[in-house]
Amino acid sequence: MPFFSVVIPTYNRARLLEAALDSVFAQEERDFEVLVVDDGSTDDTLERLGRLGDRVRVLKQRNAGPGVARNLGIQEARGEYVAFLDSDDLWFPWTLATYRQVLQEAETSVVMGASVRFSRLQSLVELAREPLHVLRFADYLASAGDRTPRTACVLAVRTEALRRVGGFTSQRISGEDYDLLYRLGTEPGFAWVRAPVVVGYRLQPGSESTGLEANYRGTVYQLEQERQGRYPGGAARRHERLDLLLYSLRHVSRWLLSQRREDLALDLFLRGLPLHFEVPRWRYVLGFPPWALATTLRQRVLGR
Known part of the structure; x- marks a missing residue:
């Protein structure tokens, strides 16, 4: 073997x-x-x-x-x-x-x-x-x-x-x-x-833009697996699981926003909001909405 x-x-x-x-x-x-x-x-x-x-x-x-x-x-x-x-x-x-x-x-x-x-x-x-x-x-x-x-x-x-x-x-x-x-x-x-x-x-040409929705779907899938209790560790390890899941969610939501997918970024923010209250992560909860608004306005003004 x-x-x-x-x-x-x-x-x-x-x-x-x-x-x-x-x-x-x-x-x-x-x-x-x-x-x-x-x-x-x-x-x-x-x-x-x-x-x-x-x-x-x-x-x-x-x-x-x-x-x-x-x-x-x-x-x-x-x-x-x-x-x-x-x-x-x-x-x-x-x-x-x-x-x-x-x-x-x-x-x-x-x-x-x-x-x-x-x-x-x-x-x-x-x-x-x-x-x-x-x-x-x-x-x-x-x-x-x-x-x-x-x-x-x-x-x-x-x-x-x-x-x-x-x-x-x-x-x-x-x-x-x-x-x-x-x-x-x-x-x-x-x-x-x-x-x-x-x-x-x-690094493949276009790899970032083509992966936007796949990354969004992957994050949503992981949140659903946690909601259904599919990940191990039970209640005793939930905080650790949420730490990992939400760290990834924050990264993906910011990336989506930078790529002008405000719709997907906002959806992830809202899906993760109850879990961020549970952890909690107040900096993200309070900071993401104004940062998202400012980023969106800047992109529209600059045309990119």
Whole structure:
């Protein structure tokens, strides 16, 4: 049984997928298998994968979205841990070795790493490998008090834990990785790797504008999951869950406003208002409405 199962969902990204796979094959850590889940691609993805022989296990499905594709990979994984990589992103040679070191130092169910954004490959080549710096928590919910921005797409998770919580949602939303983390919230042992950076996150043209409604839907979905009691920890851990959920909501609402989606930003504000009273977060509750009004007026006056 390999230590890692590397799961890569892909859809019509044949050229970028090859670069992602090259970064996996360049790993210092060698105890892994690679599963690429083709989500109904119509380009030459399958033809290119066929040239790799047994270096990659290729799984195929009709187009159903990345969450369903990742779940197929989880279902077929043979490794003790599943490490996720998006098909347009890149790993550094030390990525899996870093994960393994962290996992073997203490009992850990979930590892989350740090990423760096890039549009030019040269910027990644110039990035130095920093000494290991990791924060450890009893579980993911216990990390709620840390306000450092999170990169939830950078995950390695114990396979049995993923299967126990049902993997990713099948909904086509952004933030499905955060939803997974909330459902993994009480699994024992969460490690947050602050350094070295382990993933290069590729900036795609138009990625911000096209993700607006998906981020909105993802935030609404997470609030509904909390309302229905779908996240673990019960009443005793509710404050931690709300800390995490509302931190994300505040970020998304401000981003939506900056992108001139006042309608979605206001809707999120109103949906989260009762929960912000419960926490409470008075600075956001009292400050968002006038800030939203001023931002909207400024955008209209300046025409942007």
